[in-house]
Amino acid sequence: MGISKIDKMHSLSKNQQIIFDLIDKSPEPLKAYTILFNVQKRGIKAPPQVYRALDKLVEMGKIHKIESRNAFIACHNSSCQVAKATAFSICEICEKVTEISSAGLSKYLTSFKDKDGMKYSKYNLEFFGLCKKCR
Amino acid sequence: MGISKIDKMHSLSKNQQIIFDLIDKSPEPLKAYTILFNVQKRGIKAPPQVYRALDKLVEMGKIHKIESRNAFIACHNSSCQVAKATAFSICEICEKVTEISSAGLSKYLTSFKDKDGMKYSKYNLEFFGLCKKCR
């Protein structure tokens, strides 16, 4: 039987799958070298293997990079159709990160025009504050 | 005569001034080690000196960090009253970065409520697209 063409298009390579699984299971954003350490038993031994998989997963919208933290989180917005229009809230005490999926927010931002009348379909927004627990 | 109390409160230390001047003159965001290289002739010889000044300048709202680029830009919003609520547009071709100062945008974002009804006064937003020249 094997894997159909369409399935293949959406399927992850071995390293991508290993790394995605780890990130997806994690309750918190993972850093590249934390990932590396945790997948060494599965045969991924060097930074480029990790960074290459991370790059592809980000491209695909399966994960997002939290830029202010240099860490990666799985997309919890049903594999972000809007991989390139992301918003997060970050707790400044416990570092909990939550992906925000608000139609209103994304609509506001994608239709936002700057002084030159320019619109942007791609953006990254990071909110900082205290989460429920830490308040 | 010397410097008055109020002036002093707002004045920068020697290293802070050197590094702020460099960033403020620059037409593009500067990276920490680019800054280090450029201020060595002025006596700043090691990374901690640069990073410490950068930290303080960010705290004061005199400069902002462009997280997706690991680079620093002077605030062009009259020393950002909203040092902690920043928005930028970034050209994906020429890497030109512009600080966005839109009352509407900042009002929308500071009054934005997440699913838990939480508001955030602190945020960083980076828009990506093509600048006028590169379009």
Add this chain to the structure above:
DNA sequence: CTTATAAATGTTATATTATTACATAGTGTT
């Protein structure tokens, strides 16, 4: 002015994050 305190600086070493470069192996197409 002296003492106390905090802020800033100088310096060395090291930690963390990310990429370059090149060789090899698999996958799909013609």
Add this chain to the structure above:
DNA sequence: AACACTATGTAATAATATAACATTTATAAG
């Protein structure tokens, strides 16, 4: 088979950032 393309493996190195500790300078109080 030949080709193009993607993914992998590996070593070395580049780029970004912090820790730790000694010293100096600025500010404020007594």
